Amino acid sequence: MRTVSSSQYPITSNPVRRWLQAAGLALAVVILMGASDTDTRFKDLGHRMMCACGCGQILLECNHVGCTYSDKMRDQLMAALIRGGGGGESGGSGGSGAISDDLILQGFVQEYGPTVIAAPTATGFNRVAWIMPFAALAFGIAFVVYVVRSWKNRPTPALADGIVIPHGSELDELRRRARKETDL
Amino acid sequence: MSQIGSFALMLALGLSAYSFLAGLVALFGKDAASARLGETARRAGIATFAAVLLAGIVLVAAAFNDDFSIAYIFHHSNRELPLAYKFAVLWSGQEGSLLFWSLLLAGYGFVLRLRYKTDHRLFAYASMIIASVQVFFLLILNFAARPFGVMQGPLPADGTGLNPLLQYPEMVIHPPMLYLGYVGFTVPFAFALGALIMKYPGEKWIHITRRWTMVTWCFLTIGVFLGAHWAYAVLGWGGYWGWDPVENASLMPWLTGTAFLHSVMMQEKRGMLKVWNMALIFATFLLSMLGTFLTRSGVISSVHAFAQSSIGTWFLVFIGLTIAVCTYFLVLNRAHLKSEHKLESLASRESSFLFNNLLLLVVCFTILWGTFFPILSEFVQGHKVTVGPPFFNRVAIPVALLLLLLTAVGPLLAWRKTSLESLKRNFLFPAVGSIAVGGMMILFGVRPWEDPSYFYATMAAVLAALVIFTVISEFLRGGRVIAGKTDQNLVSAMVQLCHRNTRRYGGYIVHFGVALVIIGILGTPFNKEVEKEMGFGDQINIGPYTLVCQSYTQDDNPNYGNEWAIINVFRGGKQITTMYPERRFYKASQQPQTLPRIYPSFREDLFLVTDVYLVYEGKNETTGRPIIKAHLNPLVPWIWIGLIIMVFGTIVALVPNAAVVRVAATTPVREPAHVGAGD
Numbered sequence: 124m125r126t127v128s129s130s131q132y133p134i135t136s137n138p139v140r141r142w143l144q145a146a147g148l149a150l151a152v153v154i155l156m157g158a159s160d161t162d163t164r165f166k167d168l169g170h171r172m173m174c175a176c177g178c179g180q181i182l183l184e185c186n187h188v189g190c191t192y193s194d195k196m197r198d199q200l201m202a203a204l205i206r207g208g209g210g211g212e213s214g215g216s217g218g219s220g221a222i223s224d225d226l227i228l229q230g231f232v233q234e235y236g237p238t239v240i241a242a243p244t245a246t247g248f249n250r251v252a253w254i255m256p257f258a259a260l261a262f263g264i265a266f267v268v269y270v271v272r273s274w275k276n277r278p279t280p281a282l283a284d285g286i287v288i289p290h291g292s293e294l295d296e297l298r299r300r301a302r303k304e305t306d307l
Numbered sequence: 308m309s310q311i312g313s314f315a316l317m318l319a320l321g322l323s324a325y326s327f328l329a330g331l332v333a334l335f336g337k338d339a340a341s342a343r344l345g346e347t348a349r350r351a352g353i354a355t356f357a358a359v360l361l362a363g364i365v366l367v368a369a370a371f372n373d374d375f376s377i378a379y380i381f382h383h384s385n386r387e388l389p390l391a392y393k394f395a396v397l398w399s400g401q402e403g404s405l406l407f408w409s410l411l412l413a414g415y416g417f418v419l420r421l422r423y424k425t426d427h428r429l430f431a432y433a434s435m436i437i438a439s440v441q442v443f444f445l446l447i448l449n450f451a452a453r454p455f456g457v458m459q460g461p462l463p464a465d466g467t468g469l470n471p472l473l474q475y476p477e478m479v480i481h482p483p484m485l486y487l488g489y490v491g492f493t494v495p496f497a498f499a500l501g502a503l504i505m506k507y508p509g510e511k512w513i514h515i516t517r518r519w520t521m522v523t524w525c526f527l528t529i530g531v532f533l534g535a536h537w538a539y540a541v542l543g544w545g546g547y548w549g550w551d552p553v554e555n556a557s558l559m560p561w562l563t564g565t566a567f568l569h570s571v572m573m574q575e576k577r578g579m580l581k582v583w584n585m586a587l588i589f590a591t592f593l594l595s596m597l598g599t600f601l602t603r604s605g606v607i608s609s610v611h612a613f614a615q616s617s618i619g620t621w622f623l624v625f626i627g628l629t630i631a632v633c634t635y636f637l638v639l640n641r642a643h644l645k646s647e648h649k650l651e652s653l654a655s656r657e658s659s660f661l662f663n664n665l666l667l668l669v670v671c672f673t674i675l676w677g678t679f680f681p682i683l684s685e686f687v688q689g690h691k692v693t694v695g696p697p698f699f700n701r702v703a704i705p706v707a708l709l710l711l712l713l714t715a716v717g718p719l720l721a722w723r724k725t726s727l728e729s730l731k732r733n734f735l736f737p738a739v740g741s742i743a744v745g746g747m748m749i750l751f752g753v754r755p756w757e758d759p760s761y762f763y764a765t766m767a768a769v770l771a772a773l774v775i776f777t778v779i780s781e782f783l784r785g786g787r788v789i790a791g792k793t794d795q796n797l798v799s800a801m802v803q804l805c806h807r808n809t810r811r812y813g814g815y816i817v818h819f820g821v822a823l824v825i826i827g828i829l830g831t832p833f834n835k836e837v838e839k840e841m842g843f844g845d846q847i848n849i850g851p852y853t854l855v856c857q858s859y860t861q862d863d864n865p866n867y868g869n870e871w872a873i874i875n876v877f878r879g880g881k882q883i884t885t886m887y888p889e890r891r892f893y894k895a896s897q898q899p900q901t902l903p904r905i906y907p908s909f910r911e912d913l914f915l916v917t918d919v920y921l922v923y924e925g926k927n928e929t930t931g932r933p934i935i936k937a938h939l940n941p942l943v944p945w946i947w948i949g950l951i952i953m954v955f956g957t958i959v960a961l962v963p964n965a966a967v968v969r970v971a972a973t974t975p976v977r978e979p980a981h982v983g984a985g986d
Contacts, residue, residue, distance in 0.1 A: 171697060173693050179551055179695075180544060180549060181696060184545070184549075185544070186542075186543050186922065186936070237691070237692055237693075238681075238692065239693070240692070240693060241696065241697050242693070242694060242701070243692050243693075243698065244692075247688070248687050248688050249692060252676070252677070252684075252694060255676050256669065256672065256673040256702045256703075256706075257702075259673070260669045260706060263668065263669055264665065266665075267658075267661050271658055295726060
C-alpha cells in the first residue's frame, strides 16, 4: 500500500465549496425562516428537475463524479428559495415577496432549457403525455368488457342428440361436488 | 487474428443465408428432394453456430492477448485489465455485443435444430425464421458494425481500457443474462410465426415452446434485476431504477412476455385468445429488437447507450419488415385462430387473465409512450421535453397496484365460473391478513393521508401482503388435503402438492417473489440521506445508526489507484460493522469511479431490514478530508431475495409434473384423482 497524493485525482473542489456554501445558506434559512418549509421545497423542487449535465439523473440524485452542473444548480435552487421566502405552492405565493415553485422552475427552464424539468408540464401538447396512459387504460377496460360480453352472449354450439347440458343451480351443484371431491 | 474472425463471420453469413433460403424453398415441396434440401438447411444452421462461435472465441482470444491491432480491443481493453473483464470485453461495446447477440441466437438455433424430431415440419419453419433473424445480425456484423476492424497507423502500445462502470463483477453476468432473455424470445416467436404460417393444428406448438418461453423469461428477469442491482451497487446515487430509456427497454419485453405466459394458459386449457397470444409473442420479440435498437441508434439519450451509429436504420428496416410479415400472416390466417370456447362469467380465471394482460400492456404502453414522448414532443413542439422518474412513478404505479391486486385475486378464481361462496371462503384469510398489515403500518406511524408516496407505500404493502397470504392459503389448502389422504406431514404434503402441478405452484412461488420485490420497493419513501465531510473521529447520525470515521487511506495497483474511508458503524452504542466506501481512478481510461459500500441489517432487523449505503464522494481539497454520503434504504434487500424466489419458482414450474395422486386405498379403489388441474 503506498500513499498517493490527492492531486492525482481529478476531484473538483468547487462542488465541495459550493455544497458547503449551500449548507451555510441552508443554516441561515433554518435560523431565519424555519427549516422545514424551505427544506421540503428544496427536496420537492430538486426532485422535479434533472441535472443539466446530461447524466439523466434527478438533480438531487446526481452524484456523478466531476459533475459541473449539479452543485451549481442546487446552489441556485437554494438561493432562489431563500430570496423568494416561504410558501410557494405551485402557481401561488406563500406570502409577500415569495416566489412560487412554478416561477423558480421557470427560471431554471430559461437558463437550462425545457429538458431541465423532469416530467412534462400539464400545459399545451405536454398534457397528451399524461392523458394517453389513462386513455389507454380506459380504452383497454372498455375493450375487455366488450369482449367478455360478446363472448358471454355467443350462442352455444349445437349438441348431438341425447346430450343434456346442466344449467344454473344444477351446474353449480355439480361444480361444488367436483371441487369437494378433488378438493383443489 | 482479425482475418480469422472476419472470415468466420463471413462464413456464418453464407451458412445462415443458405439455411434460410434452402429452408424456405424446402418448405414449398413435399417430395424427397425437398426433404433432403430441408435437411441441408438444418445442418447449415447448425454449422452457423460453429462459425459464429469461432468468431466469438477469436475476439475473446484477441482481448486476452492484448491484440490492439483490432480497433474494438483497443477501445475496450488494456493490458492491466483483469482477466474476467477481458472476457466481458465481448459484450462491452457495440460491435462485440452484436456478435454476442448473434452467438446466443446461433446457440439457441443449434439446440432447436438438434431437437427437430419432435415435429419435423414445425421445427423446419422455426429454423427458417431463426435463420432469417441470424442473417440480419450477421449482415450488420459483416458490413455495418465490424468487430474485427483493424487499427490504422502504428500499432498502439496499450488500449484505452474498459469503461470503469463496467469493471464490476456483476457486469460479467448481467449482460449475458439480459441477452439470453432478449435473444431467447426469438425462439417462441419463430415457433408462433411458423405455426401461424403453416396453420398448425391444435396447441402443440405452445407445449413445445412453453419451456423455451419460461427459460427465456427467467433469464430476462434475472438480467433486469441484475441490472438494477448493478445500478444500485455501482452508480452510487442510492437507487436501483432510474427509468432510463434503456432500463425501460428491458422492462417492456418482460411485461409482454409475462402477459404471454399468463394468457397462453387460456389457449392451452380453453382454446381461447389465439390471436391475442400470437400478437403478444410478436410484440415481445419486436420489443426485444426495439430495446437493442434503442441502445445503439442514438435516437434517445441514455447513460447506457453505445456510441451513436448508423445501425439504427438497419434495425428500423428489420423491425418494419417483421411487423409487415407478422401482420400479413395474422390477417391471412385469422380464421385458423378462432376461439373454441366462450367466456361464461366475469368472476372466472379467464377474465382475470384478460385483465391481467390488459394491465401489463397498459404499463408497457406507458413506458413505451414515456420513452418516446421526447421525440414526439420535438416533432410537434420543436423542442424536447424530459420524461423522467416523476412521470413514470405517477402514471405506472397506480396501474401496477391494480396488477398486484389481480395477482392476489386471480389464483382464487376458478376456470369458467367462481361462486361467490367459494370466493368468500378462499378470500377471507388473505383479506383479513392484508388489512391487518395496513393497520399495523398506520400503528407504526405511516400516515398514508399525508403524502401520496406514503399512500402508495401503504397500498403496496397491503396488496403485497394479500398476494403472500393468498399463496400461503393455497399451499395450506392443497397441502392439508394431501396430508389428510396420505398421512404425511403438512410440509412434505405441500412439496408433493408442488410436484403434482409444478406449473401452478411454481407460478404461485413466482407471485410470492413478486410480492417480496414490491415490499422492497415500497421502502423508497422512507429513505434517508446525509452528506458530510468527515475527519478522523467525526460522526454522522442517520436513523438508529452512528457512523464514525476511523481513518481514510489510499492504494494503487496497475489498473487503478484508489482511496477509501474506513467507517465504523454503530447501533445502540455497539459496533456492528466497518465499511469501506471507495473511489477509484482508472489509469488507462483516465476516468474516476465511486464504489459505494452496502450493509444490509439482517442481523439487527430481519423483516424490516435496511441497507446502510455509503458513498465516498471525493475529498475536500482544502481540508483534505473525505466527503461521505450516507443513505438508509429500508427494505431494499427484499428486492434481491424476491428475485431469488422468482427464479426458484420458475425452476419449479419447469420441473415435469408427477402424473397422479397416489391415494392410500383404505376403501375400495376408485379412479385416482387428478389434482391441481386448475392452474
